[in-house]
Amino acid sequence: MQRPAGPARPAGVHRRGAGGGGDPTTERRACRLLPPGPPDEADGVRNVEVVEVVDLVKCYPGAAVRALDGVSVAFGPGSSTAVMGPSGSGKSTLLQCAAGLDRADSGRVLLAGQEIGSLREPRLTLARRGVGFVFQAYNLIDSLSVWHNVLLPQRLAGVRPDKAWAREVLHRVGLDGRGHERPARLSGGERQRVALARALAARPEVVFADEPTGALDLAAGREVLGLLREAVDQLGTALVMVTHDPAAAAWADRVVFLADGRIVAELHDPSVERIAERMTAVSAR
Numbered sequence: 199m200q201r202p203a204g205p206a207r208p209a210g211v212h213r214r215g216a217g218g219g220g221d222p223t224t225e226r227r228a229c230r231l232l233p234p235g236p237p238d239e240a241d242g243v244r245n246v247e248v249v250e251v252v253d254l255v256k257c258y259p260g261a262a263v264r265a266l267d268g269v270s271v272a273f274g275p276g277s278s279t280a281v282m283g284p285s286g287s288g289k290s291t292l293l294q295c296a297a298g299l300d301r302a303d304s305g306r307v308l309l310a311g312q313e314i315g316s317l318r319e320p321r322l323t324l325a326r327r328g329v330g331f332v333f334q335a336y337n338l339i340d341s342l343s344v345w346h347n348v349l350l351p352q353r354l355a356g357v358r359p360d361k362a363w364a365r366e367v368l369h370r371v372g373l374d375g376r377g378h379e380r381p382a383r384l385s386g387g388e389r390q391r392v393a394l395a396r397a398l399a400a401r402p403e404v405v406f407a408d409e410p411t412g413a414l415d416l417a418a419g420r421e422v423l424g425l426l427r428e429a430v431d432q433l434g435t436a437l438v439m440v441t442h443d444p445a446a447a448a449w450a451d452r453v454v455f456l457a458d459g460r461i462v463a464e465l466h467d468p469s470v471e472r473i474a475e476r477m478t479a480v481s482a483r
């Protein structure tokens with residue numbers, strides 16, 4: 199299932215929620231928000247974003263500046279978004295808050311239309327069931343086999359794992375027959391593929407990935423990006439990916455740029471060059 203090395207970003211990826219069809223010259227604009235308006239006239243059903251954050255503010259205790267300073271952004275089904283910005287601009291904080299792993303001081307986070315701000319355990323865990331995570335450090339448990347790592351999030355959430363799907367996911371990420379191995383015996387790229395399989399095994403509506411290729415060499419990084427792209431294209435998963443790498447960001451349909459805890463720019467269907475250019479401009483602010 200690996201995508202062969204090819205162009206930095208596969209073509210034909212305009213999708214709902216990804217800003218597809220947006221005017222590429224309109225690079226700096228507010229992110230699209232779920233309109234609080236009436237139901238969709240065509241079918242009487244209101245479109246629900248997979249994840250929506252509204253006016254998020256977050257200040258860590260003792261910090262002089264806000265890590266997030268009024269961020270509003272929505273992620274639709276089958277969309278892929280790269281989040282970029284200088285170090286300390288709030289990228290990881292946005293991911294953590296949008297995923298319900300950390301709480302903002304104010305603002306709203308909605309997962310599949312459900313506001314999670316006031317939820318306590320176990321309801322919060324239930325609301326997060328549709329959320330998968332892929333972190334640079336993999337967060338794999340070395341005392342467990344690949345197979346048990348992949349099933350762990352569902353077991354922790356009290357959900358009976360779908361083993362047939364877990365096997366299919368391991369197959370898709372190219373780890374057929376490797377389920378019995380310990381993560382420590384795998385290469386960095388293979389461990390990242392396990393992390394991806396673990397995220398996808400729960401059939402998430404959204405995958406949050408924090409620098410998923412940061413620790414990988416070029417070939418392994420491309421492979422992981424290809425797999426993420428497949429999840430978006432074939433499974434309709436929403437992908438939100440923090441990256442410092444313009445080539446990785448170009449795999450996404452949309453790039454949002456953060457600076458000082460705010461969204462300051464947005465590119466749709468961008469090239470590596472335009473991303474790098476914009477990144478330089480944002481960093482020079």
Ligand SMILES: Nc1ncnc2c1ncn2[C@@H]1O[C@H](COP(=O)(O)OP(=O)(O)OP(=O)(O)O)[C@@H](O)[C@H]1O
Binds near residue numbers: 258264285287288
């Ligand atoms: N646990 C924490 N306690 C205090 N301050 C924090 C904490 N985590 C992040 N910060 C601060 O919040 C701001 C945003 O940090 P964040 O990690 O979200 O940025 P980032 O854009 O992901 O940075 P990087 O690219 O370096 O990972 C920074 O000023 C950072 O120092």
